[in-house]
Amino acid sequence: GAGVSQTPSNKVTEKGKYVELRCDPISGHTALYWYRQSLGQGPEFLIYFQGTGAADDSGLPNDRFFAVRPEGSVSTLKIQRTERGDSAVYLCASSPYPGRRSSGANVLTFGAGSRLTVL
Amino acid sequence: AQSVTQLDSHVSVSEGTPVLLRCNYSSSYSPSLFWYVQHPNKGLQLLLKYTSAATLVKGINGFEAEFKKSETSFHLTKPSAHMSDAAEYFCVVSGEGSQGNLIFGKGTKLSVKP
Numbered sequence: 001g002a003g004v005s006q007t008p009s010n011k012v013t014e015k016g017k018y019v020e021l022r023c024d025p026i027s028g029h030t031a032l033y034w035y036r037q038s039l040g041q042g043p044e045f046l047i048y049f050q051g052t053g054a055a056d057d058s059g060l061p062n063d064r065f066f067a068v069r070p071e072g073s074v075s076t077l078k079i080q081r082t083e084r085g086d087s088a089v090y091l092c093a094s095s096p097y098p099g100r101r102s103s104g105a106n107v108l109t110f111g112a113g114s115r116l117t118v119l
Numbered sequence: 120a121q122s123v124t125q126l127d128s129h130v131s132v133s134e135g136t137p138v139l140l141r142c143n144y145s146s147s148y149s150p151s152l153f154w155y156v157q158h159p160n161k162g163l164q165l166l167l168k169y170t171s172a173a174t175l176v177k178g179i180n181g182f183e184a185e186f187k188k189s190e191t192s193f194h195l196t197k198p199s200a201h202m203s204d205a206a207e208y209f210c211v212v213s214g215e216g217s218q219g220n221l222i223f224g225k226g227t228k229l230s231v232k233p
Binding site: 003 | 153162
């Protein structure tokens with residue numbers, strides 16, 4: 001597509017429920033990233049995919065969080081047993097390829113985000 | 120470990136006056152640095168990036184930033200603010216580990232008064 005698409009744009013759920021957030025990256029982008037932005041803070045890295053595999057999941061806060069990208073395109077971020085502290089905007093981004101750090105190829109295009117509210 | 124510090128949480132300027140948003144970074148190697156802008160209810164948009172080429176980097180919408188290694192700074196400037204510049208601005212450094220791990224500052228909210 002023309003940009004990174006995220007659904008839903010808003011999700012309200014109750015504590016303890018399961019939530020899925022979807023990201024559709026720019027067509028042809030091999031790298032996909034999830035970030036979380038809490039109120040008044042900058043985005044924080046969660047996980048990064050190169051193709052179908054998670055190349056770096058060091059930012060996932062605990063085992064309630066999981067993400068998949070089975071066909072190397074669309075990705076789903078899954079949150080089990082949601083807690084009030086999970087409330088945030090979840091941002092997805094994609095890039096053509098991760099590249100070397102010095103090449104400047106690591107320019108991310110972000111989606112508008114999914115705002116999750118856990119009551 | 121890499122980190123960024125945005126020195127001002129909120130900057131207010133009058134339309135037509137210069138903009139200065141300050142950023143200091145910490146990195147154990149030569150970093151890649153970025154400035155992103157976030158308008159309300161819109162996705163983060165890249166303004167400019169520094170990747171060890173020219174130290175003065177020009178971006179979109181008249182913004183530019185200068186990489187100063189001796190000061191570990193990457194301040195964002197614009198000669199003349201426009202009302203449409205009002206937004207949240209993030210200074211970003213590439214993480215040391217994964218190439219996908221960007222480290223964001225806490226952001227600076229820019230207000231522009233008519």
